[in-house]
Amino acid sequence: MQKRRFNLHTILEKRVLTDSTFVLRLEHNGLEFTAGQHIQVGPPNGIHTREYSIYSAPTDDFIEILVREIEDGVVTPALKKLEAGDSVVVNDAVGYFTIDKEVAEGKQFLFVASGTGISPFHSFVKAFPSLNYTLVHGIRFAEEAYERHHYEPSRYVACTSRDEKGDFHGRVTDWLTQNPLNNDTLCYLCGNCDMIHDVYDILEKQGVSSKNIFTEVYF
Amino acid sequence: MKVAFKTLGCRLNQYETDALAAQFSGNGYEVSEQEEGADVVVVNTCTVTNQSNQKSRYVISHAGRINPGAKMVITGCMAESHAEQLQKKFPEATVINNKGKSGIFHSVDSLIKTGNADLSDKDFDLFSYQSFTEMFHTRSLIKIQDGCDNFCTFCIIPFVRGRAISRPVEQVLQNIREVVAKGAREIVLTGVNISRYESDGVKFSGLVDKILNLEGDFRVRISSIEPDRFDDHFFTLIGHPKLAPHLHLCLQSGSERILLQMRRMYTVKDFMEIVDRVRAVDPKFNFTTDVIVGFPGETEEEFEETMAVARKVGFGHMHIFKYSVRQNTRAQRMADHIPDKVKTERSKRMHALAEELTANYRAPFDNTEQRILVEKWSDGVASGYNDYFVPMQFTSVNKKRNRFEVVQARVKDFEEA
Ligand SMILES: Cc1cc2nc3c(=O)[nH]c(=O)nc-3n(C[C@H](O)[C@H](O)[C@H](O)COP(=O)(O)OP(=O)(O)OC[C@H]3O[C@@H](n4cnc5c(N)ncnc54)[C@H](O)[C@@H]3O)c2cc1C
Ligand code: SF4
Numbered sequence: 182m183q184k185r186r187f188n189l190h191t192i193l194e195k196r197v198l199t200d201s202t203f204v205l206r207l208e209h210n211g212l213e214f215t216a217g218q219h220i221q222v223g224p225p226n227g228i229h230t231r232e233y234s235i236y237s238a239p240t241d242d243f244i245e246i247l248v249r250e251i252e253d254g255v256v257t258p259a260l261k262k263l264e265a266g267d268s269v270v271v272n273d274a275v276g277y278f279t280i281d282k283e284v285a286e287g288k289q290f291l292f293v294a295s296g297t298g299i300s301p302f303h304s305f306v307k308a309f310p311s312l313n314y315t316l317v318h319g320i321r322f323a324e325e326a327y328e329r330h331h332y333e334p335s336r337y338v339a340c341t342s343r344d345e346k347g348d349f350h351g352r353v354t355d356w357l358t359q360n361p362l363n364n365d366t367l368c369y370l371c372g373n374c375d376m377i378h379d380v381y382d383i384l385e386k387q388g389v390s391s392k393n394i395f396t397e398v399y400f
Numbered sequence: 401m402k403v404a405f406k407t408l409g410c411r412l413n414q415y416e417t418d419a420l421a422a423q424f425s426g427n428g429y430e431v432s433e434q435e436e437g438a439d440v441v442v443v444n445t446c447t448v449t450n451q452s453n454q455k456s457r458y459v460i461s462h463a464g465r466i467n468p469g470a471k472m473v474i475t476g477c478m479a480e481s482h483a484e485q486l487q488k489k490f491p492e493a494t495v496i497n498n499k500g501k502s503g504i505f506h507s508v509d510s511l512i513k514t515g516n517a518d519l520s521d522k523d524f525d526l527f528s529y530q531s532f533t534e535m536f537h538t539r540s541l542i543k544i545q546d547g548c549d550n551f552c553t554f555c556i557i558p559f560v561r562g563r564a565i566s567r568p569v570e571q572v573l574q575n576i577r578e579v580v581a582k583g584a585r586e587i588v589l590t591g592v593n594i595s596r597y598e599s600d601g602v603k604f605s606g607l608v609d610k611i612l613n614l615e616g617d618f619r620v621r622i623s624s625i626e627p628d629r630f631d632d633h634f635f636t637l638i639g640h641p642k643l644a645p646h647l648h649l650c651l652q653s654g655s656e657r658i659l660l661q662m663r664r665m666y667t668v669k670d671f672m673e674i675v676d677r678v679r680a681v682d683p684k685f686n687f688t689t690d691v692i693v694g695f696p697g698e699t700e701e702e703f704e705e706t707m708a709v710a711r712k713v714g715f716g717h718m719h720i721f722k723y724s725v726r727q728n729t730r731a732q733r734m735a736d737h738i739p740d741k742v743k744t745e746r747s748k749r750m751h752a753l754a755e756e757l758t759a760n761y762r763a764p765f766d767n768t769e770q771r772i773l774v775e776k777w778s779d780g781v782a783s784g785y786n787d788y789f790v791p792m793q794f795t796s797v798n799k800k801r802n803r804f805e806v807v808q809a810r811v812k813d814f815e816e817a
Contacts, residue, residue, distance in 0.1 A: 232551075232730075273563065275549040277665065374660045381656070381667070391667050398660050400730075 187270045188212075189225060193243055194265050198327050201250040202297065203261065204236060206243050207269065214239055214274030216308035217301045217369075217397075221272045222246060224259040230270060231256040234278075234300040234371070234397070238307035244271070247300045247327060278371065278397040280305060290314040291368045293353050293380050298372025298399055299327055305369075306332060319353040319376060322346070354379050357387075364388035371397040401512060402430040404438035404470075406459050409446025411590045411623045413476060415541035416501055417444045419529035423505045435463040440471045440508055444501075445478035447556060450724040453478055460490055471511060475501050480560040481727075498561060502529050527567045539621070539773075540584035544572050544607065545591030550626070552652075553663050553730035554692065554723065561592050566599040569607060573614065580616040585773050585802055586644075587611070588621045595629040605634035612642045617804070619773070619787060624648040624690070627674055628665035638681045646686040646716070646789040649674065654709030655702035658695055661734070668709060675713050686761065686788045688717040693750050694743030695723045696734035703746050707753055716761040716789065718754035722747045759815075765790045766811040774803050783812055 190207040197203045205222075212220070214235055223230030237245035250257040263269065278301055280290075292302040292314055302316055317338045320326060323346035326339040340356050341347030349356050357380060362368075368384055370377045377396050384394055403424050407417040420442065421431040435441050441463045445456035456478045464472060472493040474486055480497045487495050494517045496504060510518035526546045547564040548557055576587055589608070591597065597604040611620055621644040637643055649671070653659050656668055678685050691706055710718065722743045725732045770786040772794070777783075782805070783793040791812035796805070 275551065275563075277549075374657070378657050378660055385669075391670055396660065396665075398663050 187221075187230075187272045189268045190244065190271045191268045192263055192265050195263070198247075199324050201252075201261075202248065202325070202327060203250075204245050204247050204328075205260065205263070205269070206237075206245050207271065209241075209243050210271075212244055212271065212274060215279045216304040217279040218274040218276040219278075219301075219397075220244075220246070220274050222260070223256055223270050224263065225268050225270055227256075227259060229255050230272070232399075234276075234298075234304070235274060236300045236303050238304055240308070247297050247303070249297045276397070278369070278395055280309065280367075280369075284367070285309045285312060288313065289363060289366045291362055291366045292316040293319070293357070293368070293370045293372075293376075295319040295353070295372030295376040296325065297327075298376075298397070301371055301397060302369070303328070303331060317353050317356055319372070320347070352376075354383060357383050361387050362389070364390070366393065368394045369397075370394065372399055374398045374400065401428075401440075402432060402438045403440045403442060403508065404432050404435040404463070404467075405442050405444065406433070406435065406463060407444045408456050408459065409444075409448060409452060409477065411541060411588065412543065412546070412592060413444050413446060415543050415590050416529060417442075418541060419543075420501075420504055423529075424508075427505070427509070435467050435470065438467055438470050440473060440512065441467060442473045442475065442504060442508070445474060445476035447476075447478040447481045447560060447726075449721060449726075453482070457489070460486075460493070464490070471508075473504065473508060473511075473517075475504060477557070477560040481556060502526065526565060527571060539586040539588045540579045541588045541590050541623075542572065542575055542579070543567065543591060544589050545594050545597050548593040548596070550593060550596075550628075550665065551663065551730075553661065553734070554695065554726065556726040556729060557592055559728070564593060564596050566597045568599050569602050569610065572607065573610060576611055576614055577616075580614065580618050583802065585618050585804060586621060587618055588623050590623045593626055594622070594624075595626045603631065603633075604629065605631055605637065608637055608643070609633070612637065612640050618642065619644045621789070622647055624650060626650055626665070627671050630674055635677050635681070638678050638685070644787050644789065645682050645684065646688070646787075647678070648688045648690075651689045651706070651709065651713075652692050653695060653698070653702070654691075654706035655698070658698055658702050661697060661731075662692075662695065663730070668705075672709070672712070684764070684788060686716040686790070687713050688719075688789070689713075689715050690719045690721065691750065692721045692723050693746040694738040696731055696738065697736040698723075698738060707750065710750075710753055710757060714761055715754065715757050717758055718750070720747055720750045720754060762790050762811045762814060765792070766814050767808065769806060769808050771804055771806045772809055774798075774801055774805060777801060 190210055192205055194206040219232045219234045221230040222233050233246040236247045248260055250261045299318055315336055319340050321343040323341050339347035340349045340353045342352055370380050405417045405421050407413050425431045443460050446452040474493050475496040479495050483495050507517040545566045547562045549564045551558050595604055619642055627649050654668055772786050772792050773784045774782045775784040777799045780795055781793050782796040786792050792809040793812045794807050794809040
């Protein structure tokens with residue numbers, strides 16, 4: 182049996198993005214993955230791990246994850262305390278929220294994320310530099326538009342629900358309703374279940390076939 | 401020397417038991433499913449629900465009570481997930497995880513010959529089970545895949561069965577040629593998540609296509625499958641004379657929201673589309689399924705949605721599981737776990753519906769001409785399953801098992817409404 186292995190990876194760098202959200206850059210250690218896959222990560226001395234989409238691209242010589250602390254959570258408060266030089270346990274990358282290389286060229290993509298659900302899209306955009314995409318990001322405050330400089334400004338829409346400093350004031354569902362899309366767009370939805378559920382409905386109403394909708398539910 | 405096998409859980413476990421039994425039998429051991437008088441009892445455990453754990457423990461204790469002198473070998477998914485607890489509770493037993501399962505013959509053989517089980521940490525091949533035809537079942541189970549990377553939020557299988565891995569195409573075909581040459585009439589394709597089969601660029605439908613094109617008088621049954629990877633090629637195979645018109649297509653829930661919470665990779669609409677496309681070719685096609693009732697957060701309306709989908713499909717059979725917490729799965733950490741009383745009540749309603757649907761599905765087959773693979777004969781009555789997986793029986797003087805007969809037959813235990 183090919184057991185999943187847990188390996189120790191040293192933290193090379195920690196980038197703090199907001200009070201609660203940070204990026205951990207880890208040693209690569211030969212971890213193979215396809216953009217969009219996730220790994221299980223946990224503090225080195227505990228028995229608990231959680232899933233994290235890989236934020237970096239397969240060609241990078243490090244692995245990154247984007248983490249938001251859940252205050253009463255088990256793993257994220259422990260991860261938040263770690264610094265460069267500490268290590269985490271990581272296991273094999275798995276998951277099917279990926280883009281076929283052959284279709285990456287020439288297709289129109291819609292990425293819809295809530296919060297840290299932007300992570301696999303960050304990896305896609307790095308992995309496929311000529312991707313024709315629009316990324317709609319649902320957040321509460323504009324400061325949660327994590328590392329938005331990474332995306333072409335015309336392709337990234339921060340939908341802020343609690344302030345008006347984003348590109349669009351309201352929820353991603355409102356933006357999608359006001360901006361109907363071509364029904365042959367490939368749609369990738371990532372983040373919380375309720376957002377995905379609502380967006381799925383809107384896309385289907387706009388004529389997108391469920392074969393062209395891919396989901397990654399975080400919680 | 402007699403070795404008894406006790407098997408819990410899924411078809412894959414059955415396959416692995418049958419293959420091990422065949423290996424023991426081929427090496428001069430007497431094999432049986434009864435523990436009485438056995439020198440060794442091999443219990444192939446399951447851990448998919450709490451109930452499976454309890455049953456596994458019960459079977460081990462029971463076998464030990466009936467036959468205190470026998471050497472006990474515990475393997476399977478519970479031996480993977482609860483190795484330490486099992487070893488503590490049954491200190492005399494030899495506990496062998498899934499990885500070592502295909503090497504059990506060597507372990508037991510050395511246990512008997514030297515008093516020590518050879519548990520050397522060799523990397524046994526997940527597909528190195530020998531081919532066999534009839535062991536404890538008339539159907540010839542063929543393992544095409546193992547492991548799963550889907551990580552549905554309720555499921556412990558990916559943790560105990562490991563990474564998804566597919567058996568090479570030629571190995572599968574060779575295995576089938578061998579069992580067909582030995583007389584197998586029904587081939588059942590098994591694995592943990594067979595819809596993800598992919599080897600050398602051949603996907604599941606490509607593999608089935610190749611199998612259907614093998615020579616011989618046999619039918620192919622696809623066992624339990626996830627509705628998340630059906631391609632157009634697959635639908636072209638429906639109606640093939642060698643493909644049994646039956647799929648055990650796992651629904652789990654009829655609510656889109658619950659399916660998302662389960663991280664299943666299909667929607668209710670996708671599920672219905674598969675059903676409709678298949679039934680457009682064969683309106684009698686049999687769909688059987690698994691459903692979970694009382695998943696965390698499941699509302700009464702969402703439960704009703706599952707009932708409605710079941711009615712719409714008209715399942716020929718349903719396995720109903722009351723949701724039970726598996727350690728370290730995401731669903732364990734979800735809010736709004738459903739009280740046991742409510743789960744039991746929903747389960748009862750679902751069972752009542754399932755019974756009604758099974759009877760409705762089977763009724764039109766009663767007293768009609770069917771092709772039946774005879775599995776049993778007793779007191780002048782032969783019985784077995786038709787192509788649609790409906791249990792049937794007919795009077796016959798021919799006692800031979802494992803033969804096809806096209807005959808006017810009754811649905812087994814059928815009560816006319
Ligand atoms: C495939 C997959 C990929 C994921 N990728 C990421 C990622 O890239 N970045 C990331 O930060 N998280 C990601 N998550 C979520 C992550 O696995 C953990 O659930 C999260 O970090 C909380 O862990 P915890 O141990 O701190 O909280 P827990 O103790 O597990 O949970 C506490 C509670 O918080 C809820 N909760 C979990 N996640 C969130 C959230 N993000 N916002 C609000 N409530 C939540 C849970 O439902 C639970 O009730 C992913 C989940 C999955 C299934
Ligand atoms: S597909 Fe889901 S339910 Fe089936 S074995 Fe994999 S994780 Fe478990």
